[in-house]
Amino acid sequence: MNDKATTTAEDDTPHRDDPADDPATGQSLPLSGPPDERLPLIFQNQDRLAHVDDPIHRDVSALAVSGRTLFATCDETASIERLVFDADKGAFTDHVSFPLGAIFDLPDGVDGEMDIEGLEIADGWLWICGSHSLKRDGPDGEGLAGLDDIDWDPNRAFLGRLPLLDRGDGVFEPVALVEPVGGERREAAALKMNDKGGPMRRRLEDDPLLGPFMSLPCKENGFDIEGFAAHGETVWIGLRGPVIGSHAIIIELQLKEKKSKGRRLKPQKIDGRRYRLYGIDLDGQAIRDLRFREGVLYLLSGATTDLEAMQSVYRIEQWPPETDIVPAHKVERVLDLPVLRGSDHAEGLCFFRRQEGWDMLIAYDSPDDDRIDDDNCMVEVDVYPMPSAGK
Template identity: 40%
Template sequence: MRHVEDPLHKDLSAVARVGDCLFLACDETASVERLRRLEDGSFGDHQHVALDRLVDLPAGADGEMDIEGLCASDGFLWIVGSHSRKRSKPKRDENDRDQALQRMEEIQREPNRYFLGRIPLVEEAPGPFALARSAGERQSAWLKLGHRHSALERWLAADPHLGPFLTIPSKENGLDVEGLAVRGSRVWLGLRGPVLRGHAVVLDLELEQKAPNRLKARRVDGEHRYRKHLLDTRGLGVRDMRFEGDDLLLLVGPTMSLEGPAFVLRWRDAAQDDASGVISPDRIEAVAELPYRLHADHPEGLELWPEAGPGALLVIYDAPAPDRVEPETFTVRADVIGSRRTGETMVSRDNKRIPV
């Protein structure tokens, strides 16, 4: 596949479940991957879905979207790119130190990365779903994109907290969207970066379709088109999010290119917050501490998994450890964090095989 250095199953960045289907994303493509539940309970029957035929991308099919969030809601699959810039890194076999230094001066803005939108889901039969550009009155729609700047970039440029980070590359505490949760017209974006004095940032927008293929954000907080919530995560950034009732579950981990622990946190009654501000620490509690492995198993995606019990969650990993992967069958194992609790923290219960 074009522009993909590693097999898809080794570079997963987001997950969403719809009926008997899992939709996954690899952050190096402009596509999503659909898997269907098989008779043995695993997910396979892989279908690659190129997104350039479903939405209009400024850099076309070859431009990396860096998809970091997926969420299924009200008959749509929502998709968000990282909205981040990236710094070139020296090649491993590069011996010219000056050339390597010059390479690291390059900071790139790839326009497809600034995608935020939704695509209609169509149930082909009981259980499996497909994506379509339009389905009756439902149409694909997205915030305005551009080669120079996107709608979200324009809104954040004057933000006193986030504006200074727009041109800083991701993994260097620059702007980096990685979490996505949707309820009705409200869309929450969790930022891996920047982290501000130990606080992660969640943006909260209300989006509506005003024209064919175009989403627009209402003014929701004075003159702003977003609410801004700061949560004390002890310096960790948001990797993914999912609603459980009115509570928002946040998968959090290191914001920069560091190895470190990851947790699932609960922001109680997040859906009831209708103004910007710093969230009281007593509304944030730890749900799960994920196993820590050096140079492997970086938690990237979160989804509810009710058949494993109330409160159970599916967690997928980037850079999966060798014991998670079956190379011959292109299969990777994801964790199910079960409903059984030790104190206040969930413990691992099972694995799910995901052949991609």
């Protein structure tokens, strides 16, 4: 267990504060402290994968689970990583990597960085979303002049989905096509992309609220997707940036497959527009991930920039909301995560069911050294119990 975690005054045993009631409001206070346990994610060494150059276990950026199958992404690659839970080992193992360039025509090629930050499993589909963000290069010995270089990686504009093939025993495989006998034909599809970007960035550049932030790089309150949730043909996209007036932003898209145009996804009109915006009052925090479950939206929060900040899990009981602003009293904070300087920045959230019940799994950017095993290409994710319904 992390020796930097909160400890009791009597001994050095890490603990989580039990949920209690706030005497002022009567509402349940959020859980806080270290996790119940950690689960290892064990990957293949990158040297064994032709399309991967960096150690995957050090750059896990998103998670999604169905049955015993966990899908993960590394934000330095253009691939989906699949692992399967082994109850005897208490770990996700049997890693297989699926390069997306083998299925989709990517404008920057099969090796171009996609910066995948959104994963979701819904209705038998695996949804995948890139950050759509610009990035600023470091000075690299050039002084301040080196900081004026802002780059665009075309693969970052990816938003698409793959059908999942049920292999039995809780194991699923992302494929280009599923055509079961007597069933529904399902084929991989994505938004149309080119080397200049995709339709989402082009439309949002003219948006009166988001437009001024589209030319800014990520982590500087520029446009930056980090969360993704889906239900049916509707998707919700959570932004790390911009945060506007202390409100985190969620974009709603309703996507329809256009079979006549090479299995493309196309945003449909919502009240006369191709998208809808929501502002969530998170008191200045940004969205690091989204997860939709049984009509409830869960949000993983963190900082817009690289600064250390509070990181929490929130819940909105009614989603989608009746208005485009969700005030603070409609957002329930259910979990506060430990904050470490320089490591363990909350990055991915998903739900995983075992015989004991449902758990929340949380993965981290810049994972702390005590959850990394480089020799075995392993990283540990935190396990917290699913929060009970608010009062």
